[in-house]
Amino acid sequence: xxxxxxxxxxxxxxxxxxxxxxxxxxxxxxxxxxxxxxxxxxxxxxxxxxxxxxxxxxxxxxxxxxxxxxxxxxxxxxxxxxxxxxxxxxxxxxxxxxxxxxxxxxxxxxxxxxxxxxxxxxxxxxxxxxxxxxxxxxxxxxxxxxxxxxxxxxxxxxxxxxxxxxxxxxxxxxxxxxxxxxxxxxxxxxxxxxxxxxxxxxxxxxxxxxxxxxxxxxxxxxxxxxxxxxxxxxxxxxxxxxxxxxxxxxxxxxxxxxxxxxxxxxxxxxxxxxxxxxxxxxxxxxxxxxxxxxxxxxxxxxxxxxxxxxxxxxxxxxxxxxxxxxxxxxxxxxxxxxxxx
Amino acid sequence: xxxxxxxxxxxxxxxxxxxxxxxxxxxxxxxxxxxxxxxxxxxxxxxxxxxxxxxxxxxxxxxxxxxxxxxxxxxxxxxxxxxxxxxxxxxxxxxxxxxxxxxxxxxxxxxxxxxxxxxxxxxxxxxxxxxxxxxxxxxxxxxxxxxxxxxxxxxxxxxxxxxxxxxxxxxxxxxxxxxxxxxxxxxxxxxxxxxxxxxxxxxxxxxxxxxxxxxxxxxxxxxxxxxxxxxxxxxxxxxxxxxxxxxxxxxxxxxxxxxxxxxxxxxxxxxxxxxxxxxxxxxxxxxxxxxxxxxxxxxxxxxxxxxxxxxxxxxxxxxxxxxxxxxxxxxxxxxxxxx
Numbered sequence: 001x002x003x004x005x006x007x008x009x010x011x012x013x014x015x016x017x018x019x020x021x022x023x024x025x026x027x028x029x030x031x032x033x034x035x036x037x038x039x040x041x042x043x044x045x046x047x048x049x050x051x052x053x054x055x056x057x058x059x060x061x062x063x064x065x066x067x068x069x070x071x072x073x074x075x076x077x078x079x080x081x082x083x084x085x086x087x088x089x090x091x092x093x094x095x096x097x098x099x100x101x102x103x104x105x106x107x108x109x110x111x112x113x114x115x116x117x118x119x120x121x122x123x124x125x126x127x128x129x130x131x132x133x134x135x136x137x138x139x140x141x142x143x144x145x146x147x148x149x150x151x152x153x154x155x156x157x158x159x160x161x162x163x164x165x166x167x168x169x170x171x172x173x174x175x176x177x178x179x180x181x182x183x184x185x186x187x188x189x190x191x192x193x194x195x196x197x198x199x200x201x202x203x204x205x206x207x208x209x210x211x212x213x214x215x216x217x218x219x220x221x222x223x224x225x226x227x228x229x230x231x232x233x234x235x236x237x238x239x240x241x242x243x244x245x246x247x248x249x250x251x252x253x254x255x256x257x258x259x260x261x262x263x264x265x266x267x268x269x270x271x272x273x274x275x276x277x278x279x280x281x282x283x284x285x286x287x288x289x290x291x292x293x294x295x296x297x298x299x300x301x302x303x304x305x306x307x308x309x310x311x312x313x314x315x316x317x318x319x320x321x322x323x324x325x326x327x328x329x330x331x332x333x334x335x336x337x338x339x340x341x
Numbered sequence: 342x343x344x345x346x347x348x349x350x351x352x353x354x355x356x357x358x359x360x361x362x363x364x365x366x367x368x369x370x371x372x373x374x375x376x377x378x379x380x381x382x383x384x385x386x387x388x389x390x391x392x393x394x395x396x397x398x399x400x401x402x403x404x405x406x407x408x409x410x411x412x413x414x415x416x417x418x419x420x421x422x423x424x425x426x427x428x429x430x431x432x433x434x435x436x437x438x439x440x441x442x443x444x445x446x447x448x449x450x451x452x453x454x455x456x457x458x459x460x461x462x463x464x465x466x467x468x469x470x471x472x473x474x475x476x477x478x479x480x481x482x483x484x485x486x487x488x489x490x491x492x493x494x495x496x497x498x499x500x501x502x503x504x505x506x507x508x509x510x511x512x513x514x515x516x517x518x519x520x521x522x523x524x525x526x527x528x529x530x531x532x533x534x535x536x537x538x539x540x541x542x543x544x545x546x547x548x549x550x551x552x553x554x555x556x557x558x559x560x561x562x563x564x565x566x567x568x569x570x571x572x573x574x575x576x577x578x579x580x581x582x583x584x585x586x587x588x589x590x591x592x593x594x595x596x597x598x599x600x601x602x603x604x605x606x607x608x609x610x611x612x613x614x615x616x617x618x619x620x621x622x623x624x625x626x627x628x629x630x631x632x633x634x635x636x637x638x639x640x641x642x643x644x645x646x647x648x649x650x651x652x653x654x655x656x657x658x659x660x661x662x663x664x665x666x667x668x669x670x671x672x673x674x675x676x677x678x679x680x
Contacts, residue, residue, distance in 0.1 A: 062569045086572030098562040099419045100618030113560055113571040119621055120556035146616075166571070 007038035008073045008088060008169035010059060010202060015068035017051060017058040025066050028054050032068070032229055034221065036202040038169055041193045043213035044206040046223030046246065052206040055223075056174045059204070060091045072170075086114035090163035092173040097155060098147055104158045105143040108134055111165030133164035137191065152179040156188065164195070171196075173205040177212075185209055189216045210247065214238065214259060222246050270295040275307030279314045283307060286330070290337045343614060347629040354636040355401065359393050362643055392530070395537060399529040400639040401632045403597050404607070406544045406589035408631020409551055409624060411604025412611075413586040416558050416620070417579055418492050425590035425604035428479035428491075428583065429498035430472045432506070434594040435525065437471025438464055439506045442520045443513040461531060464524060469595030475502065476587040483583055484576065488565075526652035527598035529639050536596065543592040548628070550585035554578055555620040562618055601654055602661025603638070607631035609665050634660060 012034050018027040028051035036042060036059075046052050057063040059070060061077060070077040072088055080088075090111070098107055111133065112126040122130070134140050137157045147155060156176055163171055173192070177185040189209075193216045196203040204221070207213050213220065214234040222230045222237055224246045230237065237243050244254040252261045269292045273280060283305065284294055295301050304319040316327040318336070327333040359371045366374075366389065373381050374389040410425035418427065426432075441463050475498060483491050510518060532540050557578040560568035565575045593600065611626040612618060638656045 057566065060566075060570055062566045081572075082569070082574060083572035086570060089570065091567065091570040093566065096563065096567070098564075098618070099421075100416070100562055101612050101616055102562065102618050103616075106617065106619055107563075110560060110563060110567075110571060113556065113573070116556070118553070118556060120559060121621075 007200070008202070009035055009037050010070070010072055010089065010170045011035035012059065012065075012070045013068060015058070015070060016066040017054050017063075018066050019054070020064070020066060027066055029223065029227060029229060030067075034229070034231070036170055036204050038202045039197055039200040040202055040218045041196040041216065042202075042204045042219045042221060043217035044204055044221045044223070045208075045210060045213055046206075047225060048208075050223040050225070050227065052223060053174050055229075056091075056172050056204065056206055060089055060172045061085055062091070083114050086166065086168070088168050089170045089172065090166040090168035092156075092159050092163045092171065092176050094175045094178045096159040102147050103143065104139060104145055104147055104150065104161075105130065105134070107147045107158055108139075108143075108161040108165050111162040111167075114166060129167060130161075130165045133161040134158070136164060136195065137161045153181075153184040153188070156180065160188075160192070164199075168201070170202045171204075173203065175206050175208065177207055177209060185212060189213075193217075210243075210254075211260060269293065270297075270301040271303035271305050272296065272298050272301045273305045273307070275305075275309055277309060279307055279309050282330075283316065283333075286334050287337065290340075292337075344625070344629070347614075347626065347633065351401075351629055351633045351636065354633055354640065355397050358397050358400070358636055358640045358643075359389060361640065362388075362393060364388060391534070395532055395534055396529050396639065397636065398537060399532040399540070399597065400635045402541060402544045403529060403593045403600065404603055404631040404633070404635020405628040406547060406593050406631075407600060407604040407635070408607030408611075408627045409548060410586040410589040411631075412608040412620075412623065412627045413551060413558070413582045414604070415608055416561055416618075417582055417586075418488055419562070419564070420492065421609070422605065423492070424601070425586060426499070426594075426599070426601075428495040428587060429475045429502060430479075430587055430590045431594050431599040432499040432502035433475025434468035434472040434591065435506050435521075435599060436502045436509075437467035437469070437474075438524050439509045439521055440471075441467035442524070443509045443517045462536075465531075465536070465595055468524075468598075469591060472587075472591030472594050476584075476591055479587065480580065480583060483580060488579070524598050525654070527600040527654040527657070528650075529597055529635075529653065530650075532596050540592065540596050543588060547585045547589035547592065550581060550588070551624060554582050554585075555624060558582060558620045559618075597653075599654065600635075600657055602657040602665075603631055603634055606657075606661035606664040607634055609669065610634070634664070 012032055015032040016027050016030040017032070018025060018029070032055070044052050044055070054063065058065050072080060072085065077085070109122060109126070109130050112122055112130065113120060116122060116126060131140070134143055137160050139154065139157045139161050142150060142154055142158060147158060150158065160176070177188055180188060189212050192203060192205060195201060217234055220232060220234050220237055222232070222242060224230060230242050232242065238256050238259065244256065247254045247261070254261055271287055271292045272295060273284065287294070287305070292303065298304065302320065306317050308315045308317070313328070316333050318325045318327070325336060327336065356368060356371065360366050360368055366385065370381060370385065371389055374386050375394070407425050411423070414423040414425060414427050415421060445463070478498065479491070479495060482494050486494060510521065557568070557573045560571050560573040561575065561578065568575050590604070607630045608623070608627050611623055611630045614630070615622055615626050617623060638653060638660050641660070642651045642653045642656045644651050
């Protein structure tokens with residue numbers, strides 16, 4: 001696409017974001033120096049209330065910055081007309097239902113506003129872009145349906161089509177997957193990443209789906225509980241402990257070796273395990289749910305678990321001190337752990 | 342196609358309205374009277390051209406104005422129940438009229454003579470002045486608070502002004518009260534050909550102002566953040582579209598009294614007929630539907646066959662409320678449609 005032949009970069013320098021009301025300002029994130037390059041898919045992660053939405057709104061220009069400079073393609077934000085900015089930056093938020101009656105095609109067509117005349121009449125090129133956008137998100141079959149009658153996932157697709165029809169080089173998305181079920185979350189994330197790379201769009205997307213973000217993002221922006229924003233590659237942040245610091249809590253640890261959260265381990269309740277495969281994985285889950293942590297060190301483990309898996313009927317042998325228990329079924333095993341803890 | 346049917350219906354209702362009244366005429370006679378033919382008595386000619394036609398023109402203009410104002414309010418406030426008067430324009434007008442009828446009239450008869458103004462013109466000046474004063478207050482506030490707060494502020498302004506009117510009514514004589522009550526019933530018969538140019542210019546001005554904002558009003562439907570991300574200057578659009586709506590609603594209230602329900606019913610009916618919220622389609626549709634509903638209500642209020650004139654405001658409610666209910670039931674789920 002010729003409009004995206006060069007990389008447009010959205011950048012900010014020493015940016016403070018937050019709210020300002022009647023002379024009082026509340027800064028949520030400060031001294032941010034960030035940039036979004038064309039064609040990269042960035043996920044913004046952070047616990048609730050740390051300012052993800054505020055940052056996205058500020059970068060999109062719908063909320064004023066408290067201090068600092070945002071620039072688009074090297075030009076300061078305030079020197080760009082709203083119409084020109086709309087051609088460069090599009091947004092998709094969690095909540096995106098229009099009021100009144102509107103079919104999906106008209107909804108997606110709103111993305112052509114920065115290009116059309118005062119009556120908003122679309123020419124052939126505009127119509128082509130809207131059709132392309134609906135097609136690329138897989139919503140062509142929805143175009144005649146009323147937006148109000150779509151499911152959350154369908155509406156989110158059409159909303160993304162609206163943003164794509166805007167032909168912007170930068171797309172900012174605030175929790176677009178929030179109301180979706182898991183398969184649709186994964187599908188949407190894949191699609192966004194692919195679009196970002198294919199169309200050379202710089203995308204920033206905030207999300208709570210840590211696991212999906214780690215798998216799909218080219219880069220992560222991570223807001224910590226203390227209000228710092230740390231940038232890095234997913235693997236980098238996982239290995240250097242930043243993710244664990246940002247997301248760990250009293251009850252949960254983020255475990256870099258599995259890339260997921262674990263119930264906080266009690267040092268007295270450890271177990272070792274031999275055996276592998278799916279049975280071992282789900283056995284481990286069961287133990288972890290009741291507060292046990294897996295260790296390699298037999299001397300500190302209170303339980304030693306071995307799995308005999310002949311592929312059909314697994315059996316578990318659990319040694320607790322001198323007692324040996326044998327279980328033939330998962331319910332009996334779990335029942336025993338539950339009564340013990 | 343749907344537009345053609347609408348236009349024909351409006352013309353049809355207008356023609357019916359010209360024919361029916363305390364003295365019925367055949368359509369041929371009406372056309373003769375308009376074209377100035379010979380075969381019609383001067384009295385009949387006068388009834389048609391000086392009473393029926395200005396009344397029809399008033400009903401057409403008032404209906405289009407109230408319907409468009411209602412549509413703008415529903416879009417700007419993103420609320421299906423918003424009507425042209427959410428900012429308190431009608432309360433302001435009634436305060437103006439109450440002041441003229443209950444305070445000025447008993448004491449300032451000399452004013453009427455000195456300024457050579459008829460009582461009717463004074464009422465129009467009072468109500469239009471009151472409407473535009475509340476409009477100024479509301480527009481001033483609209484730049485300071487968000488949309489939802491503005492809705493509540495408008496309601497509170499209405500209540501406050503309504504309370505002042507109540508106090509005035511409490512201290513007024515019975516005949517003055519009756520005059521005020523008559524005004525509050527609403528009437529399309531008060532605008533003469535002399536007053537028509539001012540009335541028409543204000544309404545056509547308001548409608549033209551609306552036409553400038555058809556596209557950005559579409560953007561407001563998806564919320565102000567999205568609208569701004571599409572390059573819309575939401576504050577400016579909101580200010581000028583509220584200005585247009587208030588001019589429209591204020592003018593009608595000033596000249597015809599407070600007329601309810603048309604402003605809510607016409608946009609809903611149009612959305613139901615055209616299955617869209619795109620203002621490029623919806624505004625012309627709403628203008629036509631509003632004009633048609635308004636003419637029909639006036640036709641009913643003239644009560645052909647009866648000697649009395651029914652209060653217009655009651656008729657618009659009787660027609661408007663069922664229209665809203667039917668349109669909403671057909672749309673099934675208002676909450677989904679209106680967020």
